[in-house]
Amino acid sequence: MSVFVHKHSRVIIQGFTGQHATFHAEESMQNGTTVVGGVTPGKGGQEHLGLPVFDTVHQAVAETGADVSGIFVPPPFAADAIMEALEAGVGVVVVIADGIPVQDMVRVKRYASDKNAVIIGPNTPGIITPDACKVGIMPSHIYSPGRIGVVSRSGTLNYEAVQQMSELGMGQTTSVGIGGDPVNGTDFVTVLRAFEEDPETEAVIMIGEIGGPQEVDAARWAKQNMSKPVVGFVAGVSAPPGRRMGHAGAIISGEADTANAKMDLMEELGVHVVRNPALIGETAQRVFS
Amino acid sequence: MNIHEYQTKDLLRGYGVSVPDGRVTHNTDNAVTIAEDLGGDRWVVKAQIHAGGRGKGGGVKVASSLDEVRQFTDEMIGMQLVTPQTGTEGRLVQRVLVEQACDIKKEYYLGMVIDRATQRITMIASASGGMNIEEVAKTDPDRVIREAVDPAIGLAGFQCRKIAARIGLRGQKISEAAKLMQALYKCFREQDALLAEINPLAELGDGRLMALDAKMSFDSNSMYRRPMITELRDFDEEDAKEVEATAHGLNYIALDGNVGCIVNGAGLAMATMDSISFHGGKPANFLDVGGGASPEKVGNAFRIVLQDPNVKIILVNIFAGINRCDWIAEGLVQAMRDQDISVPIVVRLAGTNVEKGAPILEASGFPFIMADNLDDASTRVMATLEAAA
Numbered sequence: 001m002s003v004f005v006h007k008h009s010r011v012i013i014q015g016f017t018g019q020h021a022t023f024h025a026e027e028s029m030q031n032g033t034t035v036v037g038g039v040t041p042g043k044g045g046q047e048h049l050g051l052p053v054f055d056t057v058h059q060a061v062a063e064t065g066a067d068v069s070g071i072f073v074p075p076p077f078a079a080d081a082i083m084e085a086l087e088a089g090v091g092v093v094v095v096i097a098d099g100i101p102v103q104d105m106v107r108v109k110r111y112a113s114d115k116n117a118v119i120i121g122p123n124t125p126g127i128i129t130p131d132a133c134k135v136g137i138m139p140s141h142i143y144s145p146g147r148i149g150v151v152s153r154s155g156t157l158n159y160e161a162v163q164q165m166s167e168l169g170m171g172q173t174t175s176v177g178i179g180g181d182p183v184n185g186t187d188f189v190t191v192l193r194a195f196e197e198d199p200e201t202e203a204v205i206m207i208g209e210i211g212g213p214q215e216v217d218a219a220r221w222a223k224q225n226m227s228k229p230v231v232g233f234v235a236g237v238s239a240p241p242g243r244r245m246g247h248a249g250a251i252i253s254g255e256a257d258t259a260n261a262k263m264d265l266m267e268e269l270g271v272h273v274v275r276n277p278a279l280i281g282e283t284a285q286r287v288f289s
Numbered sequence: 290m291n292i293h294e295y296q297t298k299d300l301l302r303g304y305g306v307s308v309p310d311g312r313v314t315h316n317t318d319n320a321v322t323i324a325e326d327l328g329g330d331r332w333v334v335k336a337q338i339h340a341g342g343r344g345k346g347g348g349v350k351v352a353s354s355l356d357e358v359r360q361f362t363d364e365m366i367g368m369q370l371v372t373p374q375t376g377t378e379g380r381l382v383q384r385v386l387v388e389q390a391c392d393i394k395k396e397y398y399l400g401m402v403i404d405r406a407t408q409r410i411t412m413i414a415s416a417s418g419g420m421n422i423e424e425v426a427k428t429d430p431d432r433v434i435r436e437a438v439d440p441a442i443g444l445a446g447f448q449c450r451k452i453a454a455r456i457g458l459r460g461q462k463i464s465e466a467a468k469l470m471q472a473l474y475k476c477f478r479e480q481d482a483l484l485a486e487i488n489p490l491a492e493l494g495d496g497r498l499m500a501l502d503a504k505m506s507f508d509s510n511s512m513y514r515r516p517m518i519t520e521l522r523d524f525d526e527e528d529a530k531e532v533e534a535t536a537h538g539l540n541y542i543a544l545d546g547n548v549g550c551i552v553n554g555a556g557l558a559m560a561t562m563d564s565i566s567f568h569g570g571k572p573a574n575f576l577d578v579g580g581g582a583s584p585e586k587v588g589n590a591f592r593i594v595l596q597d598p599n600v601k602i603i604l605v606n607i608f609a610g611i612n613r614c615d616w617i618a619e620g621l622v623q624a625m626r627d628q629d630i631s632v633p634i635v636v637r638l639a640g641t642n643v644e645k646g647a648p649i650l651e652a653s654g655f656p657f658i659m660a661d662n663l664d665d666a667s668t669r670v671m672a673t674l675e676a677a678a
Contacts, residue, residue, distance in 0.1 A: 159557075
């Protein structure tokens with residue numbers, strides 16, 4: 001198994017006919033993903049990449065039986081697109097857009113609160129279950145099937161960790177980017193719970209950043225609820241307070257937000273903390289063998 | 290994005306929040322005229338910079354005569370105001386706000402944030418006004434009251450009355466405070482704020498509630514739909530290199546070390562800085578070239594990093610996903626040709642098209658120091674610095 005997306009997942013792409021969406025839909029199809037169509041309002045009835053284009057997500061779901069949506073629409077329209085997917089009954093919504101207004105996401109989360117769905121992102125490279133299903137923009141070739149779950153806020157740091165794992169022969173069940181925004185669809189705890197329940201996942205690598213209580217909350221949850229080991233890293237030890245480090249969510253607003261404070265607490269809570277970002281793979285190998 | 294106190298007060302006044310009468314000015318004669326126009330016998334002269342803690346550095350003074358208004362304004366305009374938030378170099382004061390002084394009976398704190406824990410707009414209030422709310426939260430957490438707003442409902446009247454009563458307001462002042470909270474919330478929502486602070490919110494001798502100091506910051510992701518707030522941006526309050534970087538689609542933050550960093554992705558950029566620190570070095574900057582980095586973007590990244598005279602070496606760390614290593618490599622070679630770059634460059638490339646990127650660098654003949662991975666990159670940076678020392 002794997003978490004959230006699997007080899008039977010049926011994927012649609014919102015904003016399907018755009019340049020990035022086209023490139024990444026094609027790449028994911030070449031790597032085993034079942035893309036069944038897409039949505040671009042006004043272009044319903046056309047074909048794109050040999051697949052049907054619909055005007056609304058509702059139509060796309062009714063015609064194709066899609067259960068996963070990758071949202072590639074620009075930030076100003078993304079919140080509406082997420083709600084459209086939720087309303088149509090899509091179970092996993094992956095939001096790539098970087099730069100969605102925070103208050104839009106506050107309303108989206110309220111809208112999602114009574115829907116039984118998982119929102120991955122926004123501002124995420126996406127999610128990949130290697131060789132089975134990829135919804136996102138990550139380079140498929142660095143991932144390989146295996147026994148380790150990966151969850152991260154950052155995209156490229158996710159690649160860095162996966163590369164280190166690959167060099168040591170370790171693969172992934174699923175790799176999830178929860179995104180770099182302060183208000184996001186899915187938190188670390190939700191992903192850890194999914195990995196804990198997934199029989200194929202044997203251990204988890206959790207990669208966080210400065211800002212917010214998420215990583216420590218997750219470590220606390222893991223201590224009480226997880227049987228599988230967790231390796232953790234928090235980026236931004238050298239980041240100055242009060243400055244937004246690229247990601248909207250990566251800002252130190254108080255002492256508890258610093259990378260060292262978080263890693264200290266995570267360690268106390270039983271997470272195998274890596275202090276040197278170059279040693280994420282090595283630490284994982286040591287802990288998991 | 291931050292704005293000045295006088296701008297925040299103008300904005301809030303428009304929403305119906307009571308703020309002291311006052312005006313902003315760049316020069317001393319004007320300051321005296323403003324004070325005369327306002328009338329009364331006491332005025333407050335407040336330096337307008339974005340950083341907080343101005344009072345501690347001499348940036349907020351009460352004048353008891355027009356001569357004092359002149360004197361304080363003279364002192365403040367043109368000074369480098371140092372506060373706990375500016376760093377040692379301080380911030381140049383270009384204007385002051387002159388306000389009528391108020392007869393303060395009691396001070397409260399009222400704030401609004403997007404709380405990460407609840408993922409909602411959350412009101413924060415305290416009877417301990419005029420103090421740093423983070424300090425109060427640490428030493429006396431019971432005095433900090435939080436109330437999250439359901440985005441589908443909005444801030445409800447009962448929530449406002451509950452908060453007002455809990456910070457100790459009584460009688461007519463409960464509904465007056467509730468009205469003020471609603472106004473603040475409306476402004477927060479309509480202008481896409483991330484943070485609003487009224488500190489202190491003062492109860493005056495005549496019984497009125499008034500926002501004596503106010504601070505707001507806004508979501509830069511929302512500025513495309515908030516032209517009025519966008520207009521209020523003050524570039525003088527920002528680092529010139531950071532402004533230039535933003536214009537080129539780069540994310541740059543100046544730091545105080547000597548290892549320049551050019552990286553793609555915010556998380557990897559931070560991890561690269563961390564790796565340098567782990568090896569005993571000091572990063573000179575955070576720089577994220579973002580996705581879709583063209584050769585031009587790489588060139589601009591070099592230009593901006595090298596504007597910092599402290600930079601003794603540059604580490605380029607690219608893990609291409611949506612990016613392509615061959616493009617980055619072309620950008621590196623182009624930058625070496627176009628710019629007068631005398632510092633050593635350590636390069637680590639990985640990900641998409643890495644097999645095409647490395648040969649481009651080799652064939653160029655420039656002395657790039659190639660690294661196999663993140664650890665190797667930091668090790669080479671430190672070894673090169675040491676050899677040069």
